[in-house]
Amino acid sequence: DWDDIPPSSALEVISEEEAVQIIAEPLLPIQSSTLRDYVDHSETLAKLVHLGVDLSQVEKRQKAGQLLLTLDFEKDVKKILLFLKDVGVEDNQLGPFLTKNPYILGEDLEALETRVAYLKSKKFGKSEIAQMVSRAPYLLLFSVERLDNRLGFFKNELGLSVKKTKDLVIRLPRLLTGKIEPVKENLQVCQIELGFQRNEIQQIVCKTPKILTASKKRLKQTFDYLHNIMGIPHHMLTRFPQVFNSKLLRIRERHLFLAFLGRAQYDPAQPSYISLDQLVSLPDEVFCTEIAKASMQDFENFLKTL
16 A cells, blocks of 8 residues: 555654665665666655566566656656546556556646546546556557547548447557557558448448458458458458458368368358358357367368368
8 A cells, every 4th residue: 555654754853873874775776687676775666566567567668667766656656546546447457557558657647637538528438438548558648639630530531420430449449549550551451452342341340440450461361261262242241340350270271161061151142051250250169060060070180181
């Protein structure tokens, strides 16, 4: 707890021996490679460790170590912790949160409050903001202008309603913090190389936001297999875009097994239709018995022939 250590009063009278000891004790180790060495000398670091901050991770982040050594717990850190708790970061998440984003401890409190107020003004609820901040720890380091530009980008670029734009970034708050170039490139790939219509891209992104940050190479390879080899049309891929999150190997193995059994039927108009969802999301056992109508042993034997 923060209140364990009584404050030392500036007016307290101390003996000369004590005064000598205070001066003699080096404030910080002279040469040190790790933040750990500073813990005994820094109340701030000791308390952060107590909160669950992993200093070995923090020191890998540029300039983060120097920042923490300049902060005073009572003056600088406490108010940020109270702010984070107020935003909805759980007590047991404060350590992991600060391990990922130690920089927030050096931010101006008013600026942080302004950013939260902005999100509230955009009708993000308290629990939604808490979820976003926990899942994208750097979110509150960005200015209101940047957050506003980002929301505007997704709204305009995808032609989404305000509500759908909100839902999108609640589900994948990294979209507000990450680089925008890869996202633009993925949208281009979907439209130009994969041939999806704008309204299809809207639906795909709303169902599976991760497509915006997926590897372009993987997107293309998966699409190529589903569309050109399995013969799945665009409108079906739009209905089940989760398939793009699956490993291509898994799709391929299962498709080839179904084809071998004469059961690879992906046309909803046919009685033995298998949806893409059934193809990729079921565990192997269920896939074998319910979809392929075969045993796990059959499947394993078949995979050995590939």
